[in-house]
Each structure stands twice: as C-alpha cells, then as structure tokens.
Amino acid sequence: MNKREQVWLGIFLVIPLITAKAFADAFAPDEKMGFLYDILFGFVGVLLGYAVYYFTKEAKTKVRGVFAGLVIIIFILSIAFSTNSNAYPQTCQVCGYKAIEKNDPVCGHCFEEISEERMKEKGYNRIAELVYARQLYVFYQDSVEQVDFYKPEVSEDGYEKDKQWKPIIDKEDLLDLRNGIKAEK
Incomplete structure (x- = not known):
C-alpha cells in the first residue's frame, strides 16, 4: 500500500x-x-x-x-x-422542567432523583416504574380535574418546561389514586 x-x-x-x-x-x-x-x-x-x-x-x-x-x-x-x-440543564423525567444541573442528579424543581441506584433503593425493576410512581406523587392533588401537566411553562424558581416532555401518567391514574386513598379512609 x-x-x-x-x-x-x-x-x-x-x-x-x-x-x-x-x-x-x-x-x-x-x-x-x-x-x-x-x-x-x-x-x-x-x-x-x-x-x-x-x-x-x-x-x-x-x-x-x-x-x-x-x-x-x-x-x-x-x-x-x-x-x-449533553447540554445542561437537562429535563427531569418526573416533572418535565429543565432543572437537572451538571453533576447533580436531583431535579431543582421537584427534588426527585431518577437513577439506577434510586430505582433499586425504592424496589423497582425498571426506571419507568420509578418515574410513574414519582409522577403520581408530584402531580397528585385533591382536585385532580385542575391538574395540568404542562403548566406553568416557567416554574416559580425560573425553570422552563420542556415542550417535548410527556408524562407517563394521565389524569385517570391520579383519579384512581385519589379513589384508592378515599377508600382507605
């Protein structure tokens, strides 16, 4: 050659x-x-x-x-x-805000951490299960009808909502949770 x-x-x-x-x-x-x-x-x-x-x-x-x-x-x-x-801040899988800073896996808005370690610690087999559970926790309100996963577009702390983010849960999941809590009382 x-x-x-x-x-x-x-x-x-x-x-x-x-x-x-x-x-x-x-x-x-x-x-x-x-x-x-x-x-x-x-x-x-x-x-x-x-x-x-x-x-x-x-x-x-x-x-x-x-x-x-x-x-x-x-x-x-x-x-x-x-x-x-690889740009920061990155979008939180739980709340949808661009609130995860470099070298800190905890969301600055909802204070949730989505990682393999956290998943195992909480007893889940998949990251999606952890995200689902944490979304139920973060978005739950007594008046489920008023829940808007995409609002506000900018949080009180100044974090911007990622327009391409989609929640895993829906309002029916929140209604099921509310009905389950009421049934326990």
Missing part, C-alpha cells in the same frame, strides 16, 4: 471513529456505560469507514474527495448533535 492509499485509509477510518465517539457520548446513559458505547459505536464507525474506503478504492481522486467531504460533514453534524444532547 502506497502512501496515498494510507492517507485515504486514515481519512476513512479516523474521522468515522471520532464521529462514532461523539455519538457514543451523546447516547451513553451514564459514565459507566460510556466505555461500552464508545467501543460499540467506534466499531460500527470503523466498519462504515472501511466500507467507504473499500468501495471507493478504484475511484478517481475527485470521487474520493467527495466521499471524504461527506464524511467530514457528517462528523461536524455529529459533533453539533452530541453537544446539544
């Missing part, structure tokens, strides 16, 4: 590898899983990069340049994507 081929191979392997690392950082649920995501996404990135290199091996330099340009554009977009997905 001559030097020119080595350069092309490097371009088609290294850039997808770096891109895959950015995606892995964006999708990893926590730091413990980050390394596994790095390996998985890196492997896929290198495979895709080598596939592009292999299929453009006999192509002219201009064609390879176009493919290299596409790979670089994808790289830039992935960096922008991963930067946005």
Whole structure:
C-alpha cells in the first residue's frame, strides 16, 4: 500500500471513529456505560469507514474527495448533535422542567432523583416504574380535574418546561389514586 492509499485509509477510518465517539457520548446513559458505547459505536464507525474506503478504492481522486467531504460533514453534524444532547440543564423525567444541573442528579424543581441506584433503593425493576410512581406523587392533588401537566411553562424558581416532555401518567391514574386513598379512609 502506497502512501496515498494510507492517507485515504486514515481519512476513512479516523474521522468515522471520532464521529462514532461523539455519538457514543451523546447516547451513553451514564459514565459507566460510556466505555461500552464508545467501543460499540467506534466499531460500527470503523466498519462504515472501511466500507467507504473499500468501495471507493478504484475511484478517481475527485470521487474520493467527495466521499471524504461527506464524511467530514457528517462528523461536524455529529459533533453539533452530541453537544446539544449533553447540554445542561437537562429535563427531569418526573416533572418535565429543565432543572437537572451538571453533576447533580436531583431535579431543582421537584427534588426527585431518577437513577439506577434510586430505582433499586425504592424496589423497582425498571426506571419507568420509578418515574410513574414519582409522577403520581408530584402531580397528585385533591382536585385532580385542575391538574395540568404542562403548566406553568416557567416554574416559580425560573425553570422552563420542556415542550417535548410527556408524562407517563394521565389524569385517570391520579383519579384512581385519589379513589384508592378515599377508600382507605
């Protein structure tokens, strides 16, 4: 393999590898899983990069340049994507406010923590079960009819409601809870 081929191979392997690392950082649920995501996404990135290199091996330099340009554009977009997905504050799964700050897993609005440790501590098998239970707790009121999961759009503490957030519970769940509490009394 001559030097020119080595350069092309490097371009088609290294850039997808770096891109895959950015995606892995964006999708990893926590730091413990980050390394596994790095390996998985890196492997896929290198495979895709080598596939592009292999299929453009006999192509002219201009064609390879176009493919290299596409790979670089994808790289830039992935960096922008991963930067946005790791932005803080993050949305609380329980209340929907952007109130989780970096290095603090507790929501600044509802003071709930959603994590694997908390899930196990409370005796749940899935994060969704913990979120469901905590949403019932946070949104429960005696007058369930007045509950609005999406209001206020800005909390008293200044936290903004994430417009893309959706609660797991609905008003019927709150009614069932209220009826269960009344039946116990």
